[in-house]
Amino acid sequence: MSATLTEPDAAPRTPSSRPPGIPGTTSAGRRRKRQPITPWLLLAPSIVLLGVMVVYPSIVMVINSFTNLEIKNKMLGTPADFVGFDNYIEVFTKSDFPAVLARSLGLMVVLTALIIVGGMLIALLMTKLAKGWRLLVSIGLLLAWAMPPLSATVVWGWIFDTQYGLVNWFLNTLTGTNDFNSHSWLIDPWSFMMVLTIIIVWQGIPFAAFTFYAGLSQVPDEVLEASQLDGANARQRFRLIVMPYLRNVVTAVLVLETIWNLRIFTQVYALQQQGGIASETNVLGTYLFRQGLGEFGVTAAIGVFMVILLMGISYFNVRNTLKEEEL
Template sequence: MPAEASASSGQGGAPALAHARGARRAAWTRAARPWLLLAPALAVLAVLLLWPLVRVVLLSFQNHGLRQINTGESDYTGLDNYREILGDPFLWKTVLPNTVFFAAACVFLTLLVGTLVALLLARLGRTWRVVCSTVIMMAWAMPAVTGTYVWIWIFDPLNGVVSGGLDAAGAIEPRETNWFTDRWSFYAIATLNVVHHGFPFVAVTLYAALLTIPRELPEAALMDGANAWQRFWRITVPTIRPVFAVVTILSTIWDFKVFAQVYLMPGGSGANPEVLNLGVWSYIQSFSRNEYGMGSAIAVLLTLLLLALTVGYVKALAGEGEEP
């Protein structure tokens, strides 16, 4: 009897083992299928993004100039580029303040204007909503290069609209006033440019989020005596907080790595060092001075700064979401 039981157990265990193996194989196939479908796109991204990023990091540890380009040799110097950059007062007194304060002002104003426009769109009738949406989308569709030259023309010291109007009012002398030589007025114009180009995305995105708020919530708050400001802070903001987080993160990334809006303005390409930000400084070090290792190190520092800000903001939002 024991031998028969053992044989019976062995015969029944083989199909069960085969079934378990088949189940594991099917589960592995289901898990691998999405990655197999994504493999072509991931391969393209690896070639177009990952390898250039790795190349920049490698160059940041080298003294790489024209001689290294011609000979193809690698002159690794370790952390020398980073030490030189971090020990340069120009970084801490000029470039980093320009980058951080300019980006912070642009993000704040872009979110403010975008939110106001989104609230306006939510209150307009269908016809005017279509008209306003079309107009603001034209501002978003305008290339950064074109928009920058428009703002340069507006503030042109001799023939610009602003200078001409202030000259007619007797407020300035156009031939003695150049808006692009002063650090503050330069970045004020750049801020107008960036906000004008960026607020449509925020406005349209937040307007779409406003449409998801149940109408019963603001109506109930209105019946309870809440004013418009209270309804906005107590109902609208908490309801669409995830969308606010997304547009804030995207605006932060875009505004910290602004290039064209600074580089194309008079003096922004290096003629006036007082207006350089990290992105333009990296470009000038690489392609104007042929110090590709130094320029790569600046680019890596900018990337690390963006990653730190983004991760910190995401963690702060996650912490708010976990609060009871």
């Protein structure tokens, strides 16, 4: 070994020299950082579609919200003037938008709470039912979920019809009087909202119930049995064991239902056409639709505010979920 180390022909190895055949760290790092192009090629059609259908209209909406664009500008081909935040100030001070916003937010809270609670109760019930009854409940939920919103609203409008409604007939039969003859459930804003709540909750519960039922099937039976042997009652098992497993599922359903219930349109518009007073029952969707069809600047300002509101609500819920996962 000593002869090999002291051989005069052997060149000394400097610290900076590298053995032959081993690539440098720079080229290796570049190879590691190189991203495959195939996934981007597969995503390209979706990205282009999102850009055309979402990004571009959003940018145009934001720009129009700072102008006084009206139908006359479109007809005459004249450019709109920049007005700054005047449209936003007008929306919140010179219109009934604040009342519509408060009505929409209150309705969203009620609808979301009823759907979440009702869906959870039905999901818990399905875990206790026999296979045949569970199948029957699932079919009933699917039928309610599959019905188009417009068709469901028309059917429920007939049920609450003034002259031939099933509800008026049932109440007259129950009370033994004719007090509910020709009683309009849609003319009063409060009863209008009650009918609207029934329709939306009836169609919204199936999604929540199926989602929660799928989440409940992931809770280990061994953990529930062990907690039951330790003396935990049903309420404690649900709060301390089941809910931690379903936290992400509940958050996802909560975010989706919040967005859906804040942008409802079809049910409200159809009920208004059947007898409701639009000015007293408008929500954000119908108000945006009815807000001066030619006042594009003001309408765009309302749309921008709705987008910011929905993004804020979604971000708050998603951020809380991510924080809980990191703990």
